[in-house]
Amino acid sequence: MITVLVVDDQFLIRAGLVGLLRAAPGIEVVGEASDGAEAVALAAEKAPEVILMDIRMPGLNGIDATERILAQAADPAPRTLVLTTFDLDEYVYGALRAGACGFLLKDSGPERLLAAVAPVSGGDALFAPSVTRRLVEAYARQTVGAPPVDLGTLTNREREVLKLIARGLSNPEIADRLFISEATVKTHLNRTMTKLDLDSRAQAVVMAYESGLVTPGR
Template structure:
């Protein structure tokens, strides 16, 4: 199955570079590119790509607002959005993931990580640039101010899965760690997503760090 990708960035050279990298992959194709956030939203709604690569600073509508617009109330029916930017401030990283973005990538991460991020997003996995992961998790480790304790929300096995998700493990790695099948992990993930009303595994990971599930 070919992963259909949409690129949104206000710099033509960046769009051309990303297109060359993506189109060179045997399992990917760029279906469109946009120079601003408003155009990106319109094209995404019309073409329905599996994965979108959004810059943050764009004319008319920035990448964070475009992400919120597309994913508000979308659950699993919306596209997977990876924010790709030059800026790695806490505000942008946290804002992107809170808006529902599946991943956060710096533009200097290189073509290999870009391709991995697209494949991960298409599979429902999260990929955050290693250089910002530690700082992000430190911020998310501050406990939430309200809500029931995690053990009253999820089962013990669901908490085991969520902890590994928050540590960046893939479904296959979680299955190996817990000695269960990948389909069992997916079942726990879906049950967890429904209980937490989370749109994706990134929001599940955010919940885990905020509620002290990760020790």
């Protein structure tokens, strides 16, 4: 059973999501929140596996709520999916930077929503890596004043894998490119995320661009 917390400040949208999820087999809605502060409190209390997080809310927005939830969560941390109206959204970029695993458009159909919850709960990517890359490239140039990222702790192979992930390659594609197994790719990625204190693959992509390891448009 996959446990889910639904966060949206609009009652009708939140009620629709909750009703859809509760009707689906293998999913249990453990709570619903109308703002970011309530989401932080419920995440700590219920420890959901997946959080559907509205990005634009009054008070504590989805970016700050995601950051606080991940900071206080015990392992395994919940996997956060951002709910948004536009895929090229600076707020979504901020959420990925904070550790969200991916995003869903609010006008996605029920099948898309239900199909997203299970793989994300297991740690898999929600959408094609190219979608993450397109979003990150749109906003990575704007991160003025971001703290410098030190990749000095990474091995050459870990840097190589991180660069290919940021370029939009999947694990099988990286394995084929580097003549290693998919399990080895995952090992390098997991070690990279541990060393850099990252919570998601999407956050690793953001880090690769902001560190200068990968340059937008090249």
